[in-house]
Amino acid sequence: MLLDALPIAAAILELEAGGMRITAHNQRFAEAVAVSSASTMNGLTKMCLSGDGIIATFLDDWFADDGLRADLDFRDGAGVAARFYRLKLAPLPTHGECRRALLSVVDRTAEVQAERTLRAEMLRDSLTGLPNRLAFTEMVEAAGRKTDPSFNGHAVLVVDMLRFSRINESMGSLAGDELLITFARRLISALRAGDALARTGGNEFGIVVALRRGGVADALKAASRIQEVMQAPFRLSELEIKVECAIGVALMQPDQDAEELFRNAQFAVKQAKASGRPEVYEPKEASLARRRFSIETELRRALDRDLLDLFYQPLVDLKTGEVTGFEALARWHHEDRGEISPTEFIPVAEESGLILTLGRWAMDRAATTLAGWDAREGETLPLYVGVNLSAIQVARDDIAAMVAGALRSSGLSGERLTLELTESAIVQDPRRATRVFDALKALDTTVAMDDFGTGYSSLAYLQRLPIDVLKIDRSFVTGMMIDPDSVAIVRAVLSLADALGMATTAEGIESRELATTLAALGCSSGQGYFFARPLAAEDAIDYWRSRQRPSLKPILTRVRG
Known part of the structure; x- marks a missing residue:
């Protein structure tokens, strides 16, 4: 009999008006039914031998669905003694009104138990x-x-x-x-x-x-x-x-x-x-985080495509009113988002490491712009450009080599550049800051400590490091007219800088009174909206020309940017 040649339990089923019956089976099928019969009377035995059981219902539905090959998984028993079978139906030629199918029974107990064990381990x-x-x-x-x-x-x-x-x-x-x-x-x-x-x-x-x-x-x-x-x-x-x-x-x-x-x-x-x-x-915080990641992607593209701009804020001598230099500030106008503030994209650049690329771009662009002004005026202008350095740049980049490369490609001398490091960057790694400062001084550049008074630096740093300029943070400057303590702090910083032979620059000068007070206290130079906002390169050189006129009035005459 051909059924006996099959390696699995198999039987031939017939379904007619009187119900379902098994017309032939092999020895493996008989053994499978016998094992099930010994374990439970409601399991595989009933399914296979009962004319009105699950098999009959399944077979009837199967024939109604054009007799395509079908599988039915079945569990016999419960708990650790449970056995698992897969019942498969395949169509056979019909005999008159009698519909027939080949039923095969695969014992999957060992497979299921192995899967469960493996899943538990996984x-x-x-x-x-x-x-x-x-x-x-x-x-x-x-x-x-x-x-x-x-x-x-x-x-x-x-x-x-x-x-x-x-x-x-x-x-x-x-x-x-x-x-x-x-x-x-x-x-x-x-x-x-x-x-x-x-x-x-x-x-x-x-x-x-x-x-x-x-x-x-x-x-x-x-x-x-x-x-x-x-x-x-x-x-x-x-x-x-x-x-x-x-x-x-x-x-x-x-x-x-x-x-x-x-x-x-x-x-x-x-x-x-x-x-x-x-x-x-908080969803709002997560939304801001997603925006930071989005800005990181867009900033990388903007740097690759040279879509950022460098603006220049004038640095004014508070005694003469002349423009002595400019601070270079990165600006980003996104084609879809509009203006993206540096307070938003600079931290993203620092977190992602893009600040290294951004810093090198700013250094090269600033030096090239200053050299271009010289060429346009036909002389070496009495101007310098200040470029900010991030703590991440100081820690990861070769700052001296970067500055030397910018000077070499632009043809500028070192005294035309001022490198500004925040006080917090110096405090993070004083030894590395010392090495960087010494290397920059070897290039004849000017070194400035930015945001002085906010980083809790030791006075020993000021004495030990080759710092030329202290920039007084705007938080102290803007509060001078209403807070006596701010005046006292600024006065103390100015006295300290004078004792150490350093020049001073006040940030955030936004009124005539502030400019007058700082000049009276002995501050060397200042910057802020009272003089001008950050300007595009062409507007910046035009602003410098306007401040060089012989009829120039004192700094109390406000010039709008």
Whole structure:
């Protein structure tokens, strides 16, 4: 019989008006039915032998659907004793009114059990035994489907263990693993019934929190419980280590994607690291973050296509009223977004590393523009250009080589350039700042400390570093007319600069009174809207000409930019 040649259990079924019957089968089919019969009377035996069972219904529907090949998965029994079969139907030639099909039975028990074991391993973190990142996504999805009236929704908490990399590096990976296991156990102790914990990253854990009537307040209480259980130091070998964590919270919304919810909580973690307390995800903050990423992409394209401009704000001698130089300032007019403020795109450039490209572009453009003014006037003008340097540039770029290249390509001498570093950039790495300053001085350039008074620098830096100019931050200058303390600070800075042989520049001069007061106090030069806004290159040189007229009045005569 041909059925006996098949390597699987098989039988021939006939379906007619009287019902279904098995007209032939092989030995493997008989054994499969016998095994099932021994385990349960309601399982595979009934399916195959009962004329009105599931097989008959399935076969009838199958014939009605033009007899295409079909499969039916079936479980026989429950629990660990359950067996799994796949029933397959294939059409056979009909005999008159009798419709026939070949039924094959594949025992998939071993396959299903192996799949379940493999899936369990795939969803488990091998170190802590907790569910892993993939399992956490399924946990979040399952929570979103729950409709328990005793809960007021769910929240996802992401807990990031701080300083873990330093501990791992200093004490070794085995100690790091021990810390992770202990950390996970403490997290478990902070959970309530209905909460679920998973390890979602190297030193990151995710928690699905069932909210009571308190909503977001419940989520923040859960974060507080976690922080409380982490108060006690962790003992590793003979050391006791205090481990802190940053916690981000995201509330689950109806029909929200699990991955999106998890990303929201991770975004809140970044804010928590900055604030030092648990943070709840705010869509507005995320929207701003997405805008920053968008600006990063657009800025990269703008730099590649040379779509940025360099404007120049006049620096005026407060005694004579003459323009002695210009500060170069990057400006970006986006074809769709319009004007994008430097306060928005400069931080993005620093965060993304684009500040290196932007800084080199600004240095070359400023030097080229100043050389172009000389060529246009037919003489070397008594002007210099100030170019700002970022702390990121100082840390990552070869500043001296960049400046030397700009001087060489433009033909300018070093004293025509002033390099401005913020006080905070100097404080971050004084040794590197010293090396950079010395290298710049070797090129005969002028070095200025920008935003002086805002970076908490040591006075020793001023004495040790070759700084030529102190630029007084606008926050002190603009408050001089209403705040006696600001006047006292500016007076002290001017006295300090004079004692150290440094020139001074005041930023943010926006009124005649400020200009007069600063001149009286002995400030060397100033810049601000009282004199002119940042100007395009052509307008800047025209402004310089207008201030060089013999009939020039004192600085109290305001010239609008």
